[in-house]
Amino acid sequence: MRIKAIVVSQIGANCYVVAQDADKGNDAVIIDPGDIVLDPVFAYIEEEGLNVVAIWNTHAHFDHVMGVDVARARYRVPAYVHEADMPIWNQVADATLQMFGRTVPPLAPPDGYFTEGQVLSLGDETFTIWHTPGHSPGSVCLVGGDVAFTGDTLFAGTIGATHFFLGDPKAMEQSLKRLMKLPDDMVLYPGHGHRTTMNRERMSNPYLPVDVD
Numbered sequence: 001m002r003i004k005a006i007v008v009s010q011i012g013a014n015c016y017v018v019a020q021d022a023d024k025g026n027d028a029v030i031i032d033p034g035d036i037v038l039d040p041v042f043a044y045i046e047e048e049g050l051n052v053v054a055i056w057n058t059h060a061h062f063d064h065v066m067g068v069d070v071a072r073a074r075y076r077v078p079a080y081v082h083e084a085d086m087p088i089w090n091q092v093a094d095a096t097l098q099m100f101g102r103t104v105p106p107l108a109p110p111d112g113y114f115t116e117g118q119v120l121s122l123g124d125e126t127f128t129i130w131h132t133p134g135h136s137p138g139s140v141c142l143v144g145g146d147v148a149f150t151g152d153t154l155f156a157g158t159i160g161a162t163h164f165f166l167g168d169p170k171a172m173e174q175s176l177k178r179l180m181k182l183p184d185d186m187v188l189y190p191g192h193g194h195r196t197t198m199n200r201e202r203m204s205n206p207y208l209p210v211d212v213d
Contacts (some may be wrong), residue, residue, distance in 0.1 A: 003147070005195070007039050009035045010100055013192055015032050015034055015038070018031060019048070019189035022120050026050060026086055026123065028051060028052050029053060029056050029122055030054075032065070033070070034062070034067060036067050038070055042071075043071045053077055054077050057081040058140055058152070059081070059088070059139040060085035060086070060190075063150075064191060065107065067098060068107055069105070072108075079111055080112045082138030083114075084133065088136055088138070088165065090098070092106065117129070129143075131152075133171040134162055134174075135160030135167060136152075137168065138201045139175070143186075145160060147187045147188075148186055150188050150191070153179065154179055156189060156193050156194055156200070159176060159208070175210055177211075180208060185213070
């Protein structure tokens with residue numbers, strides 16, 4: 001599997017291009033296209049000769065989904081998010097204007113919804129949807145064999161905020177307890193910042209719960 005992180009948006013969100021391997025023509029997905037300006041993402045995809053088959057969104061905050069329709073129109077592929085985040089999805093244009101003073105069109109509806117336990121395929125690789133509410137009601141983590149895309153639930157050294165619209169501290173605590181059960185060597189790719197491992201976070205992240213029972 002080949003993973004490329006490209007920072008987009010004015011607040012440094014990670015957009016990931018994940019391909020089944022490095023060969024040209026292989027299938028790939030875009031995770032969290034968080035800006036309407038996605039030129040570096042498109043350039044990478046086309047330089048590598050990848051075949052985009054879907055857009056996966058870890059949650060619906062504007063800095064993670066703003067560019068969904070731009071990418072969807074370019075590659076004519078479906079985009080997915082958890083249905084619980086639709087109130088946030090439907091306010092992306094308003095949130096972008098309020099936060100950045102930028103005018104963007106409202107997002108069209110997603111093409112489908114993630115559900116807890118759903119298995120996604122990318123070539124020979126599979127990812128399981130873990131519904132991890134707290135940062136938003138529809139936050140999910142995409143958990144593969146040895147990597148997980150954690151969105152804004154868990155970062156290197158910190159965790160996602162819960163004071164935003166529809167955030168829930170108690171739900172976040174339960175989601176973090178669940179993530180604590182991931183294997184030590186699981187590589188985590190968060191929505192912001194650099195990648196980390198579950199062991200590193202277990203040992204040093206001061207915001208993770210101690211009691212995971």
